[in-house]
Amino acid sequence: MTDTTDDYGTVSDLDTDNHWLGDDELETVRGRVPMVYVEAVPVRLDEMGQVTHVGLLLRAMADGTISRTIVSGRVQWGETVREALMRHLDKDLGPAAFPRLPAGLAPFTIAEYMPDASRTGFHDPRQHAVSLAYVVAVEGECQPSQESLEFNWVTNDEAASIAVSAEMTGGQDRIVRRALAHTGRLP
Amino acid sequence: MTDTTDDYGTVSDLDTDNHWLGDDELETVRGRVPMVYVEAVPVRLDEMGQVTHVGLLLRAMADGTISRTIVSGRVQWGETVREALMRHLDKDLGPAAFPRLPAGLAPFTIAEYMPDASRTGFHDPRQHAVSLAYVVAVEGECQPSQESLEFNWVTNDEAASIAVSAEMTGGQDRIVRRALAHTGRLP
Amino acid sequence: MTDTTDDYGTVSDLDTDNHWLGDDELETVRGRVPMVYVEAVPVRLDEMGQVTHVGLLLRAMADGTISRTIVSGRVQWGETVREALMRHLDKDLGPAAFPRLPAGLAPFTIAEYMPDASRTGFHDPRQHAVSLAYVVAVEGECQPSQESLEFNWVTNDEAASIAVSAEMTGGQDRIVRRALAHTGRLP
Amino acid sequence: MTDTTDDYGTVSDLDTDNHWLGDDELETVRGRVPMVYVEAVPVRLDEMGQVTHVGLLLRAMADGTISRTIVSGRVQWGETVREALMRHLDKDLGPAAFPRLPAGLAPFTIAEYMPDASRTGFHDPRQHAVSLAYVVAVEGECQPSQESLEFNWVTNDEAASIAVSAEMTGGQDRIVRRALAHTGRLP
Numbered sequence: 001m002t003d004t005t006d007d008y009g010t011v012s013d014l015d016t017d018n019h020w021l022g023d024d025e026l027e028t029v030r031g032r033v034p035m036v037y038v039e040a041v042p043v044r045l046d047e048m049g050q051v052t053h054v055g056l057l058l059r060a061m062a063d064g065t066i067s068r069t070i071v072s073g074r075v076q077w078g079e080t081v082r083e084a085l086m087r088h089l090d091k092d093l094g095p096a097a098f099p100r101l102p103a104g105l106a107p108f109t110i111a112e113y114m115p116d117a118s119r120t121g122f123h124d125p126r127q128h129a130v131s132l133a134y135v136v137a138v139e140g141e142c143q144p145s146q147e148s149l150e151f152n153w154v155t156n157d158e159a160a161s162i163a164v165s166a167e168m169t170g171g172q173d174r175i176v177r178r179a180l181a182h183t184g185r186l187p
Numbered sequence: 188m189t190d191t192t193d194d195y196g197t198v199s200d201l202d203t204d205n206h207w208l209g210d211d212e213l214e215t216v217r218g219r220v221p222m223v224y225v226e227a228v229p230v231r232l233d234e235m236g237q238v239t240h241v242g243l244l245l246r247a248m249a250d251g252t253i254s255r256t257i258v259s260g261r262v263q264w265g266e267t268v269r270e271a272l273m274r275h276l277d278k279d280l281g282p283a284a285f286p287r288l289p290a291g292l293a294p295f296t297i298a299e300y301m302p303d304a305s306r307t308g309f310h311d312p313r314q315h316a317v318s319l320a321y322v323v324a325v326e327g328e329c330q331p332s333q334e335s336l337e338f339n340w341v342t343n344d345e346a347a348s349i350a351v352s353a354e355m356t357g358g359q360d361r362i363v364r365r366a367l368a369h370t371g372r373l374p
Numbered sequence: 375m376t377d378t379t380d381d382y383g384t385v386s387d388l389d390t391d392n393h394w395l396g397d398d399e400l401e402t403v404r405g406r407v408p409m410v411y412v413e414a415v416p417v418r419l420d421e422m423g424q425v426t427h428v429g430l431l432l433r434a435m436a437d438g439t440i441s442r443t444i445v446s447g448r449v450q451w452g453e454t455v456r457e458a459l460m461r462h463l464d465k466d467l468g469p470a471a472f473p474r475l476p477a478g479l480a481p482f483t484i485a486e487y488m489p490d491a492s493r494t495g496f497h498d499p500r501q502h503a504v505s506l507a508y509v510v511a512v513e514g515e516c517q518p519s520q521e522s523l524e525f526n527w528v529t530n531d532e533a534a535s536i537a538v539s540a541e542m543t544g545g546q547d548r549i550v551r552r553a554l555a556h557t558g559r560l561p
Numbered sequence: 562m563t564d565t566t567d568d569y570g571t572v573s574d575l576d577t578d579n580h581w582l583g584d585d586e587l588e589t590v591r592g593r594v595p596m597v598y599v600e601a602v603p604v605r606l607d608e609m610g611q612v613t614h615v616g617l618l619l620r621a622m623a624d625g626t627i628s629r630t631i632v633s634g635r636v637q638w639g640e641t642v643r644e645a646l647m648r649h650l651d652k653d654l655g656p657a658a659f660p661r662l663p664a665g666l667a668p669f670t671i672a673e674y675m676p677d678a679s680r681t682g683f684h685d686p687r688q689h690a691v692s693l694a695y696v697v698a699v700e701g702e703c704q705p706s707q708e709s710l711e712f713n714w715v716t717n718d719e720a721a722s723i724a725v726s727a728e729m730t731g732g733q734d735r736i737v738r739r740a741l742a743h744t745g746r747l748p
Contacts, residue, residue: 021219029216032208034262036221036317048456049475075221077315080299080307082422101423102476103509105558106296109745110319112267120267128264130223130319132297135477174747181742184479184670186735235643236662269609288610289663290696292745296558322664361560368555371483371666373548395593403590406582408636410595410691449595451689454673454681480670484693486641494641502638504597504693506671 030127037131038084039111039172040071041179042093042138044153051183054159054176055138057092058150061169066149068167070175072131081132089136093151094143099136107132108182111175122171135179156185217314224318225271226298226359227258228366229280229325231340238370241346241363242325244279245337248356253336255354257362259318268319276323280338281330286323294319295369298362309358322366343372404501411505412458413485413546414445415553416467416512418527425557428533428550429512431466432524435543440523442541444549446505455506463510467525468517473510481506482556485549496545509553530559591688598692599645600672600733601632602740603654603699605714612744615720615737616699618653619711622730627710629728631736633692642693650697654712655704660697668693669743672736683732696740717746 021029029035042055056068073088075081082101089099111131117123122131144151158164160180165173180186208216216222229242243255260275262268269288276286298318304310309318331338345351347367352360367373395403403409416429430442447462449455456475463473485505491497496505518525532538534554539547554560582590590596603616617629634649636642643662650660672692678684683692705712719725721741726734741747 025219029219031264032212032216033220033264034223034266036223043477045474045477048460049477050456051477075317077218077220078301078303078306079221081297081317082424086422100419100474100511102478103417103419103423103425103511103557104476104478104482105556106294108478109293109742110268114265116265119265130262130268132317132319137474137477177747178742178745181670181739181747182479183477184739186738186742230664232661232664235647236664237643238664269611273609287606287661287698289665290604290606290610290612290698290744291663291665291669292743295665296555324661324664364560365555365558368483368552368560369666370664371552373551373555399593403593405638406586406590407594407638408597408640410597449691451592451594452675452677452680453595455671455691480668483667484642488639490639493639504636504642506691506693 033128035127035129036075037072037113037129038075038081038088039131039133039175040085040089040099040136041133041176042071042089042097042099042136042142043179043183045137051135051156051180051185053153053155054179055093055142055151055153056159056164056168056176057144057148058152059148065169067169068164068172069169070172071136072172074129085134085136089138091145092148093138094141094145096140097138097142098140099138101136102134107134109133109175109178111171113170117171120171121174124170133175133179135183156180157187160187220315222314222316223262224259224300224316225262225268225275226318226320226362227272227276227286227323228320228363229258229276229284229286229323229329230366230370232324238322238343238367238372240340240342241366242280242329242338242340243346243351243355243363244331244335245339246335252356254356255351256356257359258323259359261316272321272323276325278332279335280325281328281332283327284325284329285327286325288323289321294321296320296362296365298358300357304358307358308361311357320362320366322370343367344374347374407502409501409503410449411446411487411503412449412455412462413505413507413549414459414463414473414510415507415550416445416463416471416473416510416516417553417557419511425509425530425554425559427527427529428553429467429516429525429527430533430538430542430550431518431522432526433522439543441543442538442546443543444546445510446546448503459508459510463512465519466522467512468515468519470514471512471516472514473512475510476508481508483507483549483552485545487544491545494545495548498544507549507553509557530554531561534561594689596688596690597636598633598674598690599636599642599649600692600694600736601646601650601660601697602694602737603632603650603658603660603697603703604740604744606698612696612717612741612746614714614716615740616654616703616712616714617720617725617729617737618705618709619713620709626730628730629725629733630730631733632697633733635690646695646697650699652706653709654699655702655706657701658699658703659701660699662697663695668695670694670736670739672732674731678732681732682735685731694736694740696744717741718748721748 044053075084113124231240262271300311418427449458487498605614674685
């Protein structure tokens with residue numbers, strides 16, 4: 001779970017979200033109910049629709065470490081899942097990424113993040129979040145935002161490797177492997 | 188969206204949920220972030236695994252009307268999606284229902300309930316809720332709780348009919364038809 | 375089930391398929407084992423990935439009647455499911471259609487066509503065929519081949535209507551409704 | 562791909578299949594069109610519907626080697642996918658296995674076996690087969706048929722391990738890992 005700024009009320013949030021949350025208020029809510037999250041595994045497809053590469057961000061985390069992450073963030077009050085996906089994809093991959101959301105409505109998997117990592121294997125020290133995960137084909141050029149240090153396309157084999165998995169946190173490496181399995185590309 | 192009592196702190200909730208919410212507090216939170224819900228379409232299967240009947244509750248709604256509903260309720264803080272499903276199935280169908288959650292983790296569809304019905308076609312005047320929907324085979328006998336007036340098994344054709352759809356509210360008839368389509372049983 | 379010419383050995387088939395079948399031989403094989411088919415429901419997506427229209431061909435059938443159909447055809451020996459989908463999409467929608475196969479590998483539904491329509495509700499007088507169905511986003515312009523009289527985009531509501539369903543045969547109207555349900559767009 | 566006897570006309574085949582194939586005829590057909598197969602990954606579920614174990618057969622293969630396999634076999638002419646699954650599950654796991662086919666109709670993945678292993682990574686020297694794969698909960702006791710040497714329940718971690726994968730052939734280990742990913746149980 002890697003979103004940070006979207007919970008801190010940017011101007012665009014004020015414009016679109018009548019139910020804006022201050023930091024303190026969000027902190028309180030987070031301890032009361034599960035948050036709704038969306039996650040997108042960015043992929044490159046060949047001309048037959050087969051995944052050839054997985055896109056990963058490189059980010060400085062709150063605790064000072066550096067991790068590879070997929071696109072991830074909160075669904076705001078009044079925002080649809082598709083709107084939240086597009087907002088986080090735009091924010092994380094830049095305006096020239098041209099992400100294509102799948103026609104299918106159901107997520108290919110879900111992840112349940114909790115402060116207690118032993119509950120589900122997905123860990124978020126800040127909150128209980130139920131995340132709906134989608135595979136999103138990206139056709140354009142990705143320009144990571146200021147929050148990210150890098151954006152890289154890695155091959156399916158690399159994405160499933162122990163080395164890359166070790167660079168991911170919170171259990172997101174499992175979402176990547178599930179995405180590869182869902183698309184028939186897990187080694 | 189039909190759960191009522193689970194949000195009003197029963198004893199069992201106090202036992203299992205350290206993050207119990209008072210009525211006022213829940214009201215506040217509901218206006219700030221989307222709630223996580225689960226919904227189960229109870230079904231009878233024949234020996235080949237094919238859906239033969241759909242189970243529907245008959246309930247008095249908050250506004251005094253009577254509606255047919257599927258099983259539906261909130262995911263509490265710290266509770267997994269499977270735990271929430273089992274809790275609501277037990278509460279709504281009774282202890283002898285013997286529901287069998289599917290092995291697959293992803294919901295077969297999602298529904299996004301909002302106070303503004305025009306946004307997604309799913310309507311809940313109280314809140315924005317993102318609901319994960321599952322088809323759940325039920326093998327035992329269903330004894331609806333005190334909150335429900337009746338529980339009935341209807342055939343697939345009846346479940347998809349205009350007559351039964353008209354007895355459902357908030358858009359749940361669409362979830363039933365999606366469940367029938369997912370299982371290959373939509374007429 | 376609407377493919378006709380692909381089973382009659384065009385030059386391109388001879389080039390790519392070492393296991394070419396003559397008419398008589400195919401007839402014999404069809405009576406011995408189920409055939410593998412693919413079907414594509416062509417759709418237009420809006421910028422959020424939501425289905426806005428379904429594409430339907432208008433065809434003169436073998437029995438002289440006219441039907442609306444989706445894209446459908448046999449998988450040849452040695453051909454992958456994705457290759458078969460692309461071949462039939464190109465043949466039926468023309469070279470400027472630019473179909474985009476989904477990243478997900480599993481079909482969203484299957485249809486089992488049999489000479490005895492009472493078995494599954496899907497009917498093909500010629501054969502037993504197991505068909506893997508996919509929703510395929512089409513971005514370009516569709517130019518129906520000579521075999522088709524027309525190609526039309528209809529709205530989701532029209533695609534699910536009784537009127538349009540009545541113009542389809544063999545059970546394909548059910549595949550269209552399942553596709554709409556899968557994408558959250560069934561009325 | 563492990564079925565052997567079902568293609569060689571047992572008495573029960575003669576009873577149920579009017580389109581019985583002699584050995585020579587099947588051999589010929591196999592070289593002309595893709596065969597339709599079904600595969601079942603047998604699983605044990607806990608009371609919450611979560612996979613705890615995967616069931617694997619130990620079999621002597623045609624080439625004299627020994628392999629672990631999942632349940633697999635051909636769909637016969639006139640037989641539905643669900644009928645074929647039940648027939649092969651009964652044959653491979655015995656009459657007291659009590660398999661429960663999922664309510665969902667679509668396979669969770671497909672596998673395309675070809676004589677040329679480089680095409681898809683799934684290999685069957687005898688034929689091109691398109692296999693529809695399902696996760697099947699098994700509640701009873703499994704008594705492997707005479708064709709199998711053993712039947713064993715292994716944990717999810719074991720099922721995904723390099724050691725167990727190395728004991729499987731044709732690519733079936735990838736189907737097992739996809740099944741674990743689909744059910745949220747891939748390590």
